[in-house]
Amino acid sequence: MKLLTKTTLYIATLSMFLFFIMGIIFFQVLKNMSLSELNRELTRIQKVVDDVFPHFLGGQLSGLPGLDSISIQPASPGRVLKDQFGDTLMFDTRTHQFRTFRYLHFLADHGGNSYTVKLYKSTTPADKLVEQVTLLMTVMVILFLAGIFFLNRFIFANLWKDFFDTLDKLKQFDIVKEPLELGEPDVEEFMELKKVLERMTMRLSSDYKELQEYTDHTTHELQTPLAVIKTKTELLMQSSNLGPEEMQLIQSINSSANHLSRLNTTLALITRIESQQFTGRNKINLVHLLDDQLEKFQELIALREISVVRTYSDRKQTITMDQGLADIMITNLLKNAIVHNMDGGKILLEIKNGSFGISNEGAPLSFGEQELFKRFARDKKKTGNFGLGLSIVKKICDNYGFKISYNYKNQLHTFTILLPDNSSSF
Amino acid sequence: MQILIVEDEIPLMESMVSYLKMEGFKCEEATTYHEGLCSLDKHDYICMLIDLNLPDGDGLNLVKIAKQNQNNSGIIIISARNALEERVRGLELGADDYLVKPFHLSELVARVHSVARRTRSQGEEILTFGMIRVMPEERTCFVEDKQVDLTRKEHDLLLYLMSNRNRVITKESIADYLWGEYGGGYGSYDFVYTHLKNLRRKLVDAGSPDYIKNMYGVGYKFSLE
Numbered sequence: 001m002k003l004l005t006k007t008t009l010y011i012a013t014l015s016m017f018l019f020f021i022m023g024i025i026f027f028q029v030l031k032n033m034s035l036s037e038l039n040r041e042l043t044r045i046q047k048v049v050d051d052v053f054p055h056f057l058g059g060q061l062s063g064l065p066g067l068d069s070i071s072i073q074p075a076s077p078g079r080v081l082k083d084q085f086g087d088t089l090m091f092d093t094r095t096h097q098f099r100t101f102r103y104l105h106f107l108a109d110h111g112g113n114s115y116t117v118k119l120y121k122s123t124t125p126a127d128k129l130v131e132q133v134t135l136l137m138t139v140m141v142i143l144f145l146a147g148i149f150f151l152n153r154f155i156f157a158n159l160w161k162d163f164f165d166t167l168d169k170l171k172q173f174d175i176v177k178e179p180l181e182l183g184e185p186d187v188e189e190f191m192e193l194k195k196v197l198e199r200m201t202m203r204l205s206s207d208y209k210e211l212q213e214y215t216d217h218t219t220h221e222l223q224t225p226l227a228v229i230k231t232k233t234e235l236l237m238q239s240s241n242l243g244p245e246e247m248q249l250i251q252s253i254n255s256s257a258n259h260l261s262r263l264n265t266t267l268a269l270i271t272r273i274e275s276q277q278f279t280g281r282n283k284i285n286l287v288h289l290l291d292d293q294l295e296k297f298q299e300l301i302a303l304r305e306i307s308v309v310r311t312y313s314d315r316k317q318t319i320t321m322d323q324g325l326a327d328i329m330i331t332n333l334l335k336n337a338i339v340h341n342m343d344g345g346k347i348l349l350e351i352k353n354g355s356f357g358i359s360n361e362g363a364p365l366s367f368g369e370q371e372l373f374k375r376f377a378r379d380k381k382k383t384g385n386f387g388l389g390l391s392i393v394k395k396i397c398d399n400y401g402f403k404i405s406y407n408y409k410n411q412l413h414t415f416t417i418l419l420p421d422n423s424s425s426f
Numbered sequence: 427m428q429i430l431i432v433e434d435e436i437p438l439m440e441s442m443v444s445y446l447k448m449e450g451f452k453c454e455e456a457t458t459y460h461e462g463l464c465s466l467d468k469h470d471y472i473c474m475l476i477d478l479n480l481p482d483g484d485g486l487n488l489v490k491i492a493k494q495n496q497n498n499s500g501i502i503i504i505s506a507r508n509a510l511e512e513r514v515r516g517l518e519l520g521a522d523d524y525l526v527k528p529f530h531l532s533e534l535v536a537r538v539h540s541v542a543r544r545t546r547s548q549g550e551e552i553l554t555f556g557m558i559r560v561m562p563e564e565r566t567c568f569v570e571d572k573q574v575d576l577t578r579k580e581h582d583l584l585l586y587l588m589s590n591r592n593r594v595i596t597k598e599s600i601a602d603y604l605w606g607e608y609g610g611g612y613g614s615y616d617f618v619y620t621h622l623k624n625l626r627r628k629l630v631d632a633g634s635p636d637y638i639k640n641m642y643g644v645g646y647k648f649s650l651e
Contacts, residue, residue, distance in 0.1 A: 227528030231441035
């Protein structure tokens, strides 16, 4: 959930709840106030009625201003009645409707007789007032909420602008490229955030750079001693007074030095791809690229009696990348397809608009598919293989934004590389 | 048969000199850029081996000067860096080959032979070994008068063996020589074996004795004995 949505939701829920409670209290208070006002009015009228009671009995008076209706009845003697307020429903002859009335019930004495008197006053005007005030309040609350909503948005857009700018820049941050540069926020907390982030990414970049340099230097420096071991053992091998055992010992040293130096070269290559030292941007025709590299393996393919099926439906498909890396990528894919093929097997090459694929026959992987592009992923039973070839291919693809995928179906291992639009046919 | 070696790593220099001497080459040694510069005109070299990374100067510069002075001697660049741009620049300046450290001595010798052949030979050169005759330019091979049909790799392999006659050669060095550094290596040793088997069969079928000796499973030796 977004920050803005969440804040709005919190504010809305809380204020709705508060306004609901407040509304109920407000309504009750208002209602009570209007009720006591009616009671007061009726008490005032009661005094007037007491004063002019004979006139009512005599029939000269039948009502009073402010009073809706009055009823006078003789009370049974000896009855005691306290003044009593109440509500009742009565049929109003003027409006032909049932309406609520407030009444006051009391005893009045005249000439030794007791009378029960009931004074009625309609509550409708008061109710109307309460209704209108409540309605007005509700409208005000809605307006207020809407105001809060827009105010919140406005504050949000302004206050958090720097935060979102920072977030955007962080998203685009690439360790290989420029260091992170954030603007100058005027909110103190954001300023602190900016400082922390800049310090962190700076550290990250410099660590990364140092690591790259370290790897670069180490791999380079390692080559010379390795060269010495290799050449000295090779020389030693030539001496005539060595028996088979000594020869095998020397060979195994030589072989290990070879292994180490290959590993070193390959890791150096990966480092150089990662640090984007290959900057060439050549527009390469895929058909030519594939056929050229295929040519180098022609004899190997013939030796293992592998048949190559080429389906080039788009002969103009190009790929924009460094020529050296393109060669390495295709070489590694082809080599992989040959080494892991079976004698008399097949290799399928396919070039379509926007993609190319390479498939080879072979037994299923002896390890998980997700391991395939990782460094040192390999069939442990096969020796003399580092499992770096495909990880190089992956690195190269990542470098140029190509999407590489793998699947295994009907005994066919297939690698498909999807090319981005900008390197499509011309 | 003089060769100039400019290399600042003494142990490596020693190895190269020993191996090349076994092949009958004479070596002029230079361990710095300056020494290399002084030695450039000392002899008429058939080949110069120049390390690019020298303590007191850029090997590429040496290549340039060497090319101006002795146009008819071959130049092989030796470098620990395998950057394509450097390689291209070196070859543009007139170097004939580019060898990346660490290399096999047998590969170095094969390249020296090949460069020497290219720069020195007038007309078609014929290499002989026992009953075998090879014409590298035409890529043809004869056992006595009988022509042997070899594939490209088999031909390269034969030349490699002839360049390193009487030496123990490892299968790693053969693989690296035949397929280069990214193409060769892992998985290609089986192919070395197959190529060798086919080459051996073709030569023997044509009437030649089997010159390719297996050395205790360590490597191979191409010799008359």
